[in-house]
Amino acid sequence: MTDAITRYDLPQTAIPRRWYNIQADLPRPLPPVLHPATHAPIGPDDLAPLFPGALIQQEVSTERYIDIPDEVREIYKLWRPTPLIRARRLEKALDTPAHIYYKYEGVSPSGSHKLNTAVAQAYYNKAAGVQGLTTETGAGQWGTALSIACNFVGLPLEVFMVKVSFQQKPYRRVIMQSFGSSVQASPSDTTDAGRAVLAQDPDTTGSLGIAISEAVEVAAKSGGTKKYALGSVLNHVLTHQTVIGQEALAQMELAGEFPDVVVACAGGGSNLGGIALPFIHLNLTAGKNTRILATEPAACPSLTRGVYAYDFGDAIGMTPLIKMHTLGRRFIPPPVHAGGLRYHGMASIISELYDQRMMEATAIGQVETFKAAMTFLRAEGIVPAPEPSHAIAGVIREALAAKESGEKKVILFHLCGHGHFDMSAYDAFVSGQLHDYEYPQELIDAAMADLPQVEDPTQAS
């Protein structure tokens, strides 16, 4: 009647004591971050207005391991280690010879993996004497996580929430407020960046890029009292998330298997990096050959249709220039697109790995994505967030290919969060209101023409 549910649990003592920093193992160093005006490589001093010293150090560190502070590890104990589960009922539903495992981060108090780096960033800022943080949030996962983390360490937080989410997800706003954060719809009229956008288009639904501009502006103009926190993209964020992949490695060992392919969705890259980097480490240093598959929305295809070039991290052009896969900083995903994964760029680490063919990527439409979500929840009993549902869709493709070829493939994927706050998207899907959307090529072409004309100094030299 039912199939055995196999969950591979680790004791609390197995919570990793170190984050893994892939910069130690990359075949070539990451392209330098450049000053937005001079285009010269920037140093730690340039980042000091936005981040505390410890995080700037981690951003550029080439040490393979970074010790996790005891205080951070203590908070991790509230929900870590997270479960690794074999999706036997999904395997059966797909009638596949593949073995499917998922690492489930939805058990965190914020409901997603974002809390892993939120706690670390809040800790380092508090320890550095910072008096408040600013940040942006799209679907609300990051804002929720940072609100919980800042509340834990006693640090005020101002959140700029992309307007379309602010309007469609009032409960996300309420959670952040309940944890003591102040939340504004972005673009707002409280920043120069916000006012500039509103002057051009008063009816804009906002974008992550714009919200980043506003949050950065508030920190930069605070005279050093406030700093800024980003929930993805940056090296130190991906490094913090490696607790996920490290635990998964230990749990796969408990299961007595090793993945042939690791699948995760890609928005800014931290969810993908979190599970994949420890496996790539073994590919680079221990002769393993695990495939890494990034799945991204067809409506926001920064890996598969963007270019690897220097671009701004925000919409206005205030941040340093980062070499990354990008759709152009003015990219705004179509309103039809449900859930997160709406950033114009991609983490430098992920972009470099993809460029060096150490990782694959595929874009998936949202109808296939929500169909996959329904297949998963009916089989496994857990409602996945829209973001990791892109990974599930990728897993189902892989599993059906294995069925076709008769291959006994081992698939591991990252279920980075539950969908409890995304039921409006499910409602839209169930009632037939979600449609696919291919981002128009002419918009991409226009964005490419608009990229800052900057050479990669490491490539030029």
Add this chain to the structure above:
Amino acid sequence: MTDAITRYDLPQTAIPRRWYNIQADLPRPLPPVLHPATHAPIGPDDLAPLFPGALIQQEVSTERYIDIPDEVREIYKLWRPTPLIRARRLEKALDTPAHIYYKYEGVSPSGSHKLNTAVAQAYYNKAAGVQGLTTETGAGQWGTALSIACNFVGLPLEVFMVKVSFQQKPYRRVIMQSFGSSVQASPSDTTDAGRAVLAQDPDTTGSLGIAISEAVEVAAKSGGTKKYALGSVLNHVLTHQTVIGQEALAQMELAGEFPDVVVACAGGGSNLGGIALPFIHLNLTAGKNTRILATEPAACPSLTRGVYAYDFGDAIGMTPLIKMHTLGRRFIPPPVHAGGLRYHGMASIISELYDQRMMEATAIGQVETFKAAMTFLRAEGIVPAPEPSHAIAGVIREALAAKESGEKKVILFHLCGHGHFDMSAYDAFVSGQLHDYEYPQELIDAAMADLPQVEDPTQAS
């Protein structure tokens, strides 16, 4: 900066293998369930149209332990054992010498403890060849849990959802539908019971009692193909929930402490029974003296202001008569009341324990309840559902009394679910729109006058 977070985890092998049935240990047997027309004690045959044989047997069993079927225990592995956590940051926030522990059932896929009995009931019905289940749901916790359980075992489910929740909680409806259930607002025009209520009051917001009438009617008229499932109140439901208290006992042993008082909210009684019955077992058989404190909403005070008398389980008067603490079957909680805990009666087991002074009870208003919820979430990082927030309010009272008296008290409470689907109630609270409500005495008096005039045969003899 932060205080140590202590979580007491058990391995999967520690998932209980037996449910504890307190009917084996009660000083006197529970009052018999009576036929609604003849008022004679009913036998298993009378219940057969509604429940499968195995559950009817559990309902009246006086065996101390009932083996948990392997198939049920397999599904429990998806989320059990659940965590027991010491709320050190809450202790510090309250500046209390008390030690506060909570057993957290919100990690289940349905987000509450309800899944423990839902899986068991779905299993026994499926095993008996039943072709479909009917049920009611108020705030949606039970309907969600039974939807997930029925989907797991492959059993169609029809849910009658109290109209006010159907309208205010569309996402709960979507979850149930996503798991394949059909969901109707109650009162509906598809049953005699629903039509009768609508004829009297077309604008009624519905009640659990009415929804039960509708669900029971559909099962009773199905000619044996459909059965009915109830999420609380019945003996077998409370028995299934004892996995919670059994695990908590083992976890308190890990913590090296034993509770002086166990606190849980009381609606139908299954959440309270689930954690408390294994402790009452030790009170009755092992010389322990743990206080049990039930917290109920001031807006639905069936223990503290109801009477212990025979009453119908539903609003129309279709079900057998059960002796229980009741506010009268026509009780409808005020619309201002947030969350669940809106049933007119109380589990027979809990009512008997309360009548025999083996348990205390207190009623708490919703403003104090939501204040307590905010204190807890700011301290512990988890958003509690409104129902267990009544328990938290009780815990805070106990902890502050301990501070007053300087007593080092050990408090254990049941955090039966998260509040992810209840953020509208938090929104109302944060924006100052939640008010206290005392249920008017004249309404209670009227309901008491309306109770069926039935003697308890065990008391009369």
